Amino acid sequence: MSSSYSVSLAGPAPWGFRLQGGKDFCLPLTISRLTEGGKAVKAGMNTGDIILSINGISSEGMNHLEAQNKIKACTGNLSLTLKRKS
Secondary structure (H helix, E strand, O other), X not given: OOOXXXXXXXXXXXXXXXXXXXXXXXXXXXXXXXXXXXXXXXXXXXXXXXXXXEOOEEOOOOOHHHHHHHHHOOOOOEEEEEEXXX
């Protein structure tokens, strides 16, 4: 069973995670890597978790670069809604 959850990471970057996937790869946007002791780990994020939204904007249909740019443009808090990998 998969469940969604939200995290809010205090800015500024680095956020402590890497993305993979996106519409251009025909894959959901997922967390591919976490930085040990980074903000993402402290917030409880896991590798393989799927990003459902970035700062309230649905990531469905976003390509990799769009998602990266949305995250990079964030200088304050970064809010993500994620789904645990099943």
